[in-house]
Amino acid sequence: MVTIKDVAKHAGVSVATVSRALNKNGYVSEKAREKVESSINELNYYPNEVARSLFQKTSKMIGLLLPDISNPYFPLLMKGIEESARENGYSVILGNVEEGSKAGDNYMRLFAQQNVAGVLSAVEGTLSHHHPMPIVMLDRVLEGDDYAVYTNDVKGGILAAQAIIDRKPGKVLIIAGPKSVPGAIDRLLGILSVLNPTDVEYEIFETGSYTIKEAETTAKEIFDLYGKMNSIIASNDLFALAVMKEAQQRGYQIPRDIQVIGYDNIPFSQLVYPGLTTISQPAFQAGYQAADLLVRQIRKDTISNKRIKLDPELVVRDSLRESEE
Amino acid sequence: MVTIKDVAKHAGVSVATVSRALNKNGYVSEKAREKVESSINELNYYPNEVARSLFQKTSKMIGLLLPDISNPYFPLLMKGIEESARENGYSVILGNVEEGSKAGDNYMRLFAQQNVAGVLSAVEGTLSHHHPMPIVMLDRVLEGDDYAVYTNDVKGGILAAQAIIDRKPGKVLIIAGPKSVPGAIDRLLGILSVLNPTDVEYEIFETGSYTIKEAETTAKEIFDLYGKMNSIIASNDLFALAVMKEAQQRGYQIPRDIQVIGYDNIPFSQLVYPGLTTISQPAFQAGYQAADLLVRQIRKDTISNKRIKLDPELVVRDSLRESEE
DNA sequence: CTAGAATGTGTAACCGATTACAGAATAACA
DNA sequence: TGTTATTCTGTAATCGGTTACACATTCTAG
Structure with a gap:
């Protein structure tokens, strides 16, 4: 050497x-x-960056804490993070944390031991309590989080509900995400703020996690439970896809008999038939901006907007009926 | 501190x-x-791990080089890697490399600067030339690679072709991956070794990259180019899904009019209707084993099997017609 | 009881960088 | 020309660990 x-x-x-x-x-x-x-x-x-890091008590690395890498929303997020970090001369240490486990604390300690310059976390309740360091919360953001990047979930809910009531809703089923996920509540609020003033009939089904397995069982369950429905607002694309598949398997035609709207706009939603209409969360953008915000925080730049709220958008494909207007 | x-x-x-x-x-x-x-x-x-690392000239970190994080095959791979690494006390530094770019070398230098203990790479032509260190090649493996984890792609091709000829193939279209990707050639070889001895009619269409966009344009293209086909063997699930969608959009019924088989068994292939029959590549397993192999190489354990070949499996869902036997 | 081995402990060098400090060389200026 | 300011350079301390080495103590055995 x-x-x-x-x-x-x-x-x-x-x-x-x-x-x-x-x-x-x-x-x-x-x-x-x-x-x-x-x-x-x-x-x-x-x-040698290690020698530098020892003296500087910081490094050119940032820690990334994700609740479940295998969630299809994350790859794009990570790509955004990696790209932005790299442009700023930082590299990324990966931390995957089982939902609900306490591994997050372990990773925070590990990050501290590695002298990371800061942390990006999409895990609720991530604390830099013991090891204070710059941190930006991502996606699953709470009120108290100082620096954060997240999407306007109320608006997302509104967009979804609006799209539905514009298109002969009939009986609506709302599949709501777990109450423990901050964004899920906001989406439901948004949805209800649109539906409640109307006389549209709706029911709410709350799910647990966001796994594929749960999506599949939920899809079966709701058909057994609620029988005839005409519109479904899903908590994310995974559930929407599962519901679409189950509906088609039971002989319903989409969107004629049942229309479905998703949330996230994961890359796959355009690869199914019919194409899934959904609310787009700008995953790449979110990752990119979050890493950028973290770097600015590390550099102690003056930051006017510490909480970046991104706007979701309606992406129209073919899983909703024709609009009435 | x-x-x-x-x-x-x-x-x-x-x-x-x-x-x-x-x-x-x-x-x-x-x-x-x-x-x-x-x-x-x-x-x-x-x-402080940094101080340790400086003295030891190595660290508890491994570098991970991937050609495109947003490829849906990778999340599970990464999860396997992360889990195995963590169990062995290592953490993972992420490196995303645009296909064909020379960023791989930059990352290798960066990894060296960080005193990583070893590297896991799914990028072809990754060389530890200048900075010799333990390395395990993943997925895209060449003859010369010393340590490697990969799937038996010839067998995968055979399995796919076998499944097709067992089910009234009719006219077959093979969508082959880019020749530059090592596994793609093997798959084609496997497929041909089954088809050639029979009198099944087939055509081959070679694609460029593995992106969703390319999958969509390819799907349209092949219908325009080849007109009536009865069976399609896709180079991966992405292409299979795109083809299924295009077929359905053009009014074909799957699997009655056209049957489709994919490759990879990405989580989504079970969420479409009809469910995609495909060849399963054990992504999580591959990641887990690769990280494990790397750690053993780092520890200088004696390793009997430096090249781990994993077996693909046929996963039957609903995109193929009924078997004839 | 004593030589030699086994065990326990501290001092200081080392890993590869950064930087405070002091001293030397050069430039600027009256 | 002498004085001061500016530019340049090297020595050595430092970051937070690990470990070679020397020395002290205890144990074992003859």
């Missing part, structure tokens, strides 16, 4: 000079700078 | 003793060990 000492020796200067040339601090003569640069190239030297 | 010095002072011993107690090397008296342990608890001390 080539160290700064080797470079110094090769260039005939001290390590201090090499370091100054590298980091462009302090005074370095033109002559010295050139010698150092050519030595660096010749020896193919690159500084 | 609590350091080993603070613990030493608090326990009334030297830092060397604390270190020995921590790592359970060397001699430490029972009495000293107890004092150290209670000091650690009282002060809530945890060792």
Whole structure:
């Protein structure tokens, strides 16, 4: 391994000079700078980030805490995070936490042990209690979270409900996400704020987790439980897809007999037949912005907007009936 | 920040003793060990991994290089990797590389700068040339790769083709992945080894990348190009799903008019209607085993099987016609 | 009872960077 | 020319751990 000492020796200067040339601090003569640069190239030297990190008590790494990597919403989120982080010279340490487990605390300790510069977390109740460090909450955001990136879920709910009542709703079933997930409540609120003033008939079914397995069993269950429904507002695309499949299997035609709207706009929602109409959450954008916000927090830039609220959008495909207007 | 010095002072011993107690090397008296342990608890001390890493010239981190995080095959892979790594006390640094770009080299340098213990890579042509370190290739594996985890793609191709010819194939279209992806060739070989001895009519269409966008345009293209087909063997589930959607949109019934088989068994293939019959690649298993293999390589365990070949399986759902036997 | 092995402990060097500080060289200016 | 300000450079301390080495103590055995 080539160290700064080797470079110094090769260039005939001290390590201090090499370091100054590298980091462009302090005074370095033109002559010295050139010698150092050519030595660096010749020896193919690159500084050891670990040694830097030890001295600086921080590093060029950020920790990422996710509740379940295998959730299809996350890949795009991660891509946004990775891209933004990389552009800012940071790399990402991955932490996957089972929903509800206390592994989050372990990861926070681990991140601290690695001198990470900050943490991005989509896990509720992530505390930097013991190890205070910059942190940005993602997606599952609470009131008290200082820095956060999230989507306007009330609006998302409104958009979804609006799309439904514009299209001969009939009997509506709302599949609501678990109350423990902050966004789920807001969506339901949004939906109800639209439905309640009308005389549309609706029922609410609350689900537990967001896993595929649960989506499948829920899909069967609701048909058994509620019989004839004409419109379904799902808590996310996973559930919407599961419901669509179950409906088709039972011989219903979509959207003629049952119309379905999802939430998230995961990449797959456009690959099913009929294409799923859904509320788009800008996953890539959210990740990108969150990483950017974290980096700015790390750099102690002045930040006017610490809580970034992104707007969801209605993406119309073919799982809803024709609009009435 | 609590350091080993603070613990030493608090326990009334030297830092060397604390270190020995921590790592359970060397001699430490029972009495000293107890004092150290209670000091650690009282002060809530945890060792700084960066300082350790600097001295040891290695760390408890492994680098992960993926060609495209947003590919739906990867989440499960990552979950497997993360889980296995965590069980072995390692954490994962994420690297996303655009297909074909040279960012891979940059990441390898970055990993080296971070003293990672090893690298897991699904990017072709990943070289530890300049910075030799343990490496395990994943998924996209070449002959020369020393340590690798991959699936038996020839067998996968055979399984897919077999499933098709067992079920009134008619005219078959093979959508083959890009020749640059090692596995794609093997799959095609497997498929042809089954089809060629029969008198089944087939055509081959080669695709470029593995993106959703390409899948959609390809789906349209093949219907325009080849007109009536009765069976389609897709290069992966993404393409299979896109084809199914396009077929349904054009009024074909699946599997009656056209039967489709995919590859990968991504979680979504069970959420479409009709359920996609496909060849399952054990993504979680692959990730788990790869991380495990890497850790063993890092530990310099003796390893009997450096190249782990996993077996794909046929997962029967509803996108193929009834078997004839 | 004593030599030698086994056990326990602390001091200090080391890992590879950054930077405070002091001293040397050069520039600016009267 | 002498004085001061500016630029340049090297030595050494530092970050928080690990471990080689030396020394002290205890144990074992003859």
